[in-house]
Amino acid sequence: MYRIPLGQLVSTGVDWLLKHYGHLFDTFAAGVNTFIHVLKNGLIVLPWWLFTLILATLAWRVRGWRLAIGSTLGLLLIYDLQLWPALIDTLVLVIISGFVSIIIGLPLGILAARNQHFQRLMFPILDFMQTMPSFVYLIPALMFFGLGTVPAVFATVIFAMPPAIRLTNLGIRQVPVDLVEVGEAFGSTPYQLLWKIQLPLAMPTILAGINQTMMLSLSMVVIAAMIGSGGFGQGVLSGISQMDIGKGFENGLAVVILAMILDRLSQGFINSPRKS
Amino acid sequence: MTKIEVKNLVKVFGSQPEKALEMLRKGSNKEQVLAKTGQTMAVNNVSFAIQAGETFVIMGLSGSGKSTILRCLNRLINPTSGNVLLDGEDITKLKPRELRQIRQTKMAMVFQQFALLPHRTVLQNVVYGLEVQGVAKEERERRAQNTLDLVGLTGWENSYPDNLSGGMKQRVGLARALTNDPDILLMDEAFSALDPLIREEMQEELLRLQKRMNKTIVFITHDLSEALKLGDRIAFVRDGSLVQVGTPEEITGQPADDYVAKFVNIIRKTKGVL
Numbered sequence: 001m002y003r004i005p006l007g008q009l010v011s012t013g014v015d016w017l018l019k020h021y022g023h024l025f026d027t028f029a030a031g032v033n034t035f036i037h038v039l040k041n042g043l044i045v046l047p048w049w050l051f052t053l054i055l056a057t058l059a060w061r062v063r064g065w066r067l068a069i070g071s072t073l074g075l076l077l078i079y080d081l082q083l084w085p086a087l088i089d090t091l092v093l094v095i096i097s098g099f100v101s102i103i104i105g106l107p108l109g110i111l112a113a114r115n116q117h118f119q120r121l122m123f124p125i126l127d128f129m130q131t132m133p134s135f136v137y138l139i140p141a142l143m144f145f146g147l148g149t150v151p152a153v154f155a156t157v158i159f160a161m162p163p164a165i166r167l168t169n170l171g172i173r174q175v176p177v178d179l180v181e182v183g184e185a186f187g188s189t190p191y192q193l194l195w196k197i198q199l200p201l202a203m204p205t206i207l208a209g210i211n212q213t214m215m216l217s218l219s220m221v222v223i224a225a226m227i228g229s230g231g232f233g234q235g236v237l238s239g240i241s242q243m244d245i246g247k248g249f250e251n252g253l254a255v256v257i258l259a260m261i262l263d264r265l266s267q268g269f270i271n272s273p274r275k276s
Numbered sequence: 277m278t279k280i281e282v283k284n285l286v287k288v289f290g291s292q293p294e295k296a297l298e299m300l301r302k303g304s305n306k307e308q309v310l311a312k313t314g315q316t317m318a319v320n321n322v323s324f325a326i327q328a329g330e331t332f333v334i335m336g337l338s339g340s341g342k343s344t345i346l347r348c349l350n351r352l353i354n355p356t357s358g359n360v361l362l363d364g365e366d367i368t369k370l371k372p373r374e375l376r377q378i379r380q381t382k383m384a385m386v387f388q389q390f391a392l393l394p395h396r397t398v399l400q401n402v403v404y405g406l407e408v409q410g411v412a413k414e415e416r417e418r419r420a421q422n423t424l425d426l427v428g429l430t431g432w433e434n435s436y437p438d439n440l441s442g443g444m445k446q447r448v449g450l451a452r453a454l455t456n457d458p459d460i461l462l463m464d465e466a467f468s469a470l471d472p473l474i475r476e477e478m479q480e481e482l483l484r485l486q487k488r489m490n491k492t493i494v495f496i497t498h499d500l501s502e503a504l505k506l507g508d509r510i511a512f513v514r515d516g517s518l519v520q521v522g523t524p525e526e527i528t529g530q531p532a533d534d535y536v537a538k539f540v541n542i543i544r545k546t547k548g549v550l
Contacts, residue, residue, distance in 0.1 A: 022520045178391040181352055186405040186456070187380030196408070 013139050029145040033094075036149050040092045050078050055261070062268035070264075074257035083232065090221050090231035090258060093149060098215040102210060105161045109168025110194070110204075126162040134159050135224050136231050142227050152220075152229030159218035167209025171202030204270055211266040213275045216227035232258075236258065278361075279328040279492045280349065283489075285358035286322075287516075290315035292349035293356045310533060318344040319355075320516040323442055331493040333507035335500060341498050341516035342365060346464055350383050350495060362460075380409050384453035388465040390439035390445040398424070398448050399433040405456040416455075423451040426485070430464065450482075453547045454489070463495045468504065479505055501546075504528070512536050521549050 008136050019023070043051070053077045055138035060068035078087050112119040134155055183193040185270075232251045237246025248254025288296040298316035299308065306317045315397060318341045321331060326332045335344040347353035349360055359366050368380060371465045393496075399420055405515050406416035424430060427447040437445055446466060453461055467475045479502065486493065497503050504524045512519040512527070512535075520532035532539035 176391075178387050178389055179393060181385070182387065182391045182393070182404070183408075184384040185379060185383075186349055186408055187376040187378075187461075189376065190410045192408050196404075197393060201393075257430055 006114060007051055008087040008237065014143060018028050019141060025144045029150045032150045032153060033148070036096060036153075037094065040088060043092065044085065048075075048084050052076065052079075058270075059261070059265060062265055067261075067264050067268070074261060075200045078257060080191050083235070083251065086235055086251070087254065087258065089149075089229070090218075090233070090255070093152060093156065093221060093224060093229055094217050094258075094262070096149075097153050097160055097220075098210070098214045100153065100157050101164050101213045101217070103163040104157070105164030105209075106168050106206070109209075110172065110199075112165065113172035113198075114125075114190075121185050122169075124166065124168050124249045130162045134220065135226075138223070138227055141255050146166060147228040149229045151227050152224035155227075156217045156220040157216060160213045161218050163216065164206075164209045164211035166181065167178060167212070169213065170196060171205030171209075172198050174205065175201045207266065207270040211263065211270065214240060214262050214266060218262065221255060248257040277328045278325050279330070279363065281359075281361040282325070282349075283318050283323050283358065283359040283361070284321055285345065285348055286317075286356045287319040287348060287353060288315050288356045289318055289365075290334060291301040298471070302467055304535075317516050319348065322513075322516070322518050323356075323358075324511055324518065324521055326492060326494065328492050329462070330489045330508045331495060333495045333503040333510045334513055335497055335507075335510050335534075336513035337498050337505040340513045342498075342513045343464055344486040344516075346462055346494060346496050349396065350379055350385065380405065381458070382390075382458055383460040384456045384458040384460055385462040385464065386446070386449045386453050386532045388435070388468055390442075390449045390469070392445055392448055392452075394437055397434050397436055399431065399438070400547060401437065401448055402438060402452045402455050404452060418533050419457075420451070420455050423455045426454065427481070441474075442470050443478060444471060446478060447481075450485075459492055461493045462490050464494060464499070468497065475502075482506065500543055504543070507517070 027039070035125030046054075052072055055075065056072045058070045073184045075087075098153045108122065112122045119162065120168045137149070137158055138155050145154060146153040178192065179197055179201065188196065221231055221233040222236050223233070224236050225231060232255045236248050236255075239245070239251060281429060286297065286300065290296065290313070292313060292315060295313045296309045296317060299312060300317070300321070304312075306320060309315055309317055316428070322341075322345060324330075325330075329513065334342045334345060342355055348355045351360075351370075355368055358368070360368055362382065367375065370378065380410065391406070394406070402420040403416045406419060421433070424433060427450055429444065429447050429451065430485075437448065440448065446469075449466070467478050470478060482493075483506065485516065493506075495503075495506055497506075504527070507524060509521060509523055510527050511521045512532070514535055520527065520536050522530075527536065528540050528543075531540050
């Protein structure tokens with residue numbers, strides 16, 4: 001019986017891309033790598049206590065003393081477990097993936113909100129990105145970018161970006177019709193309508209999307225560690241392969257602590273009360 | 277002097293307006309068009325002229341097409357066919373940039389649910405129209421302050437809309453429209469969402485302001501007593517068509533048909549009770 005050679009087509013396509021545009025991927029990887037190193041070195045030279053202090057202050061300003069104390073205790077535990085370098089590795093991966101997701105995701109979300117055709121094109125792609133098991137695109141990521149943090153960022157962005165796009169789109173579309181009419185009736189340009197009315201009103205929803213993006217990128221750290229991104233994920237992986245339950249648990253717990261701190265912090269930005 | 281002239285205005289909602297237009301030309305009515313093509317005739321061949329300085333009330337029940345007619349005047353809704361002449365210029369032919377120019381300088385709109393921007397203070401809401409025109413900050417805030425004083429909101433500049441009562445919100449809506457100093461005010465059921473007492477108060481306020489400003493006002497309402505109180509002339513709309521256009525005296529004295537007469541009788545009865 002005839003079988004469509006779908007898998008073969010994809011792998012031929014990837015090979016073709018590598019053969020003809022391999023140097024482009026190398027350049028790109030080198031660029032991202034430099035960025036990652038700068039950020040990582042910047043964070044690692046910060047003494048652990050200073051980093052903790054900065055984060056606690058931020059938590060206190062944004063959410064209050066409870067989160068400040070919670071974050072401090074969590075970070076102290078991570079330091080005590082000698083997972084500090086892993087924390088920095090993980091944080092760098094999350095920050096960079098989150099940053100790239102937002103830089104690409106927000107404009108795509110805005111475009112989808114303004115153009116029905118683009119939205120219709122975008123939705124199946126987003127479904128694909130979110131439901132395709134992430135192991136599957138680890139392989140081409142590896143082939144394009146080699147081992148390390150760059151392919152991990154690539155895979156994480158694909159997995160984590162959809163909520164940023166979806167919720168930006170949703171937030172803009174949910175702006176009440178009469179407020180959009182205000183913008184138009186007073187003669188706003190489309191650009192003014194976007195910046196002065198649609199984006200400010202969509203902001204809580206957009207921030208919820210960014211929060212989701214960050215949480216999803218954290219959930220990718222273990223998978224990203226399989227292609228050598230380091231961080232807590234590596235600890236979990238070696239815990240599994242060495243049947244070392246204790247090590248796996250410590251690293252897993254550290255992921256949870258970091259996730260909770262980032263989640264509560266970004267929630268704080270969403271709910272920060274309006275000045276009156 | 278004629279300020280606004282509407283000629284043979286038609287608005288069809290649906291994906292095949294041409295078919296509906298064709299049927300209309302051959303003399304079909306709204307129901308036949310809907311049954312045959314699935315197209316909704318919101319406005320069916322409406323023509324009228326509004327004089328400068330006149331308060332023109334468009335009166336009709338919900339679904340009669342009155343809000344659609346209003347939105348065709350500033351093209352928040354694009355007419356399917358027909359012309360809207362503003363100072364003799366056909367705005368249905370304008371390009372986006374020219375249309376924005378008209379919306380910025382000649383007309384301003386007041387909305388039923390106030391439509392204040394919740395992320396902006398009262399003052400920031402009122403300057404909006406001047407802000408999009410690129411008027412300097414000091415100048416626009418000075419002018420906004422003037423209109424806020426005019427509508428009696430001095431001292432509320434830095435409050436947020438959420439902290440205001442319904443009547444005050446609509447004063448902000450009115451101030452926002454007036455700050456642009458437009459020739460024409462488009463008021464879409466502007467007082468319908470207010471409590472009866474506050475509505476009465478706002479009607480008086482509008483009459484008082486109109487004496488000073490002498491704008492051309494197009495006012496939409498479903499309340500005949502409001503129409504009679506505010507309007508120099510009233511246009512009765514039913515099922516997307518004009519039933520009668522006339523002064524309050526003409527409407528109450530010689531209703532064009534049973535439909536109009538029914539409304540007039542309700543008003544008579546209420547007054548008789550009192």
